[in-house]
Amino acid sequence: MDRREVLSTIPKAVNLYIIHSEFTRLPYIECDDKTFDDVAFFFDIKENADKKSKELLEKKQKNTVVELNQEGILRAFTHLVIAGVDAIKYNCQGEDYVIQLNEIVKLSDFSDLPxxxxxxxxxxxxxxxxxxxxxxxxxxxxxxxxxxxxxxxxxxxxxxxxxxxxxxxxxxxxxxxxxxxxxxxxxxxxxxxxxxxxxxxxxxxxxxxxxxxxxxxxxxxxxxxxxxxxxxxxxxxxxxxxxxxxxxxxxxxxxxxxxxxxxx
Structure with missing residues (x-):
């Protein structure tokens, strides 16, 4: 599956899984070691989310896997933008893709306002x-x-x-x-x-x-x-x-x- 196909699946997703930090009660955030984007972790398969969750626990990062419905997915993207997050690392069918949030949601531009x-x-x-x-x-x-x-x-x-x-x-x-x-x-x-x-x-x-x-x-x-x-x-x-x-x-x-x- 190429990147364009992966991107097109996100608006159609009935549910996705996200890693939440138990320390913040918000999505777990990490700086991607390749792109240097600040990313949150999304998954289309729960087993893959559980695997990532265990890896983070080994680093003392307490977390939970949260299932999001369509409304929850959109709300999560909006909150991530407000929190200054650049992108998501989306694990689709076992492969990781770094996708900028501005490719998924329309970001408001207030630069023309005083x-x-x-x-x-x-x-x-x-x-x-x-x-x-x-x-x-x-x-x-x-x-x-x-x-x-x-x-x-x-x-x-x-x-x-x-x-x-x-x-x-x-x-x-x-x-x-x-x-x-x-x-x-x-x-x-x-x-x-x-x-x-x-x-x-x-x-x-x-x-x-x-x-x-x-x-x-x-x-x-x-x-x-x-x-x-x-x-x-x-x-x-x-x-x-x-x-x-x-x-x-x-x-x-x-x-x-x-x-x-x-x-x-």
């Missing part, structure tokens, strides 16, 4: 968060490897480039309407943090509340926002692959911002 009108998306940040979560949780007994350190540095750089969606609620203070950020409590002894989101898909995971609105804040404004004593920082994507920004990380981000500005 920056302030573009939807908030942080694909590069999302991707580095996925990689970081997979690696640090697979190596929980040895989290200080050079690979994990490099991923963490890259993730911090991407945070500084990001814009975030922040839930706010209107409150009356001395007769004036102000926008107040929300806070979520992290368990009984986990403190409280302000939730922020990388995109609308993550934002919409919040419980529906008509009194809550969204505002857009860039990273510079976020890390310089004055926190109250009862607030421990920010939590990126609390309903997804979450990443806490506590006081120590915020200070590191501020120092990185200053160093970057000095170099310009």
């Amino acid at each position: 920056p302030e009108k573009r939807p908030v998306e942080n694909r590069t940040l999302q991707l580095t968060m996925l990689y970081f979560a997979q690696e640090i949780r697979a190596n929980i007994d040895n989290p200080n490897t050079p690979e994990i350190h490099d991923m963490e540095e890259e993730m911090m750089v991407n945070i500084l480039k990001a814009r975030f969606l922040v839930p706010v609620r209107e409150v009356e203070v001395e007769g004036q309407t102000q926008m107040q950020m929300l806070m979520i409590k992290l368990g009984e002894n986990g403190g409280s943090m302000i939730p922020v989101f990388t995109d609308n898909i993550e934002f919409d995971k919040m419980p529906n509340d008509e009194t809550v609105k969204k505002t857009i804040i860039d990273a510079k404004s976020l890390i310089n926002f004055p926190l109250t004593p009862e607030c421990d920082g920010f939590l990126i994507n609390p309903m997804g692959v979450s990443l806490p920004l506590n006081a120590g990380i915020i200070n590191n981000l501020k120092n990185m911002e200053i160093t970057s500005a000095d170099k310009e």
Whole structure:
């Protein structure tokens, strides 16, 4: 079967199988060693998906094989695009094919819109968060490897480039309407943090509340926002692959911002 034939089978597929990471509850992502694309793994035969699953378990990457129907396949492709994934590695009839996502789904192009009108998306940040979560949780007994350190540095750089969606609620203070950020409590002894989101898909995971609105804040404004004593920082994507920004990380981000500005 040539590549064109393989590509034509995907829209017709009744069901496919995908490898999900148990560390992120999202598709397992890997950098392909030949094309260097960031790929998720799809299969047309469950036995082949199970074989790949066992290989990943040997690398301490806990995972599950998930069966997708037609609606689930399309939803998975959409989420992968938002997460910054380039391609899928599709195992069709036992052969692997790397297929770019833009060959399967139509990607929206917002480049003609002014920056302030573009939807908030942080694909590069999302991707580095996925990689970081997979690696640090697979190596929980040895989290200080050079690979994990490099991923963490890259993730911090991407945070500084990001814009975030922040839930706010209107409150009356001395007769004036102000926008107040929300806070979520992290368990009984986990403190409280302000939730922020990388995109609308993550934002919409919040419980529906008509009194809550969204505002857009860039990273510079976020890390310089004055926190109250009862607030421990920010939590990126609390309903997804979450990443806490506590006081120590915020200070590191501020120092990185200053160093970057000095170099310009």
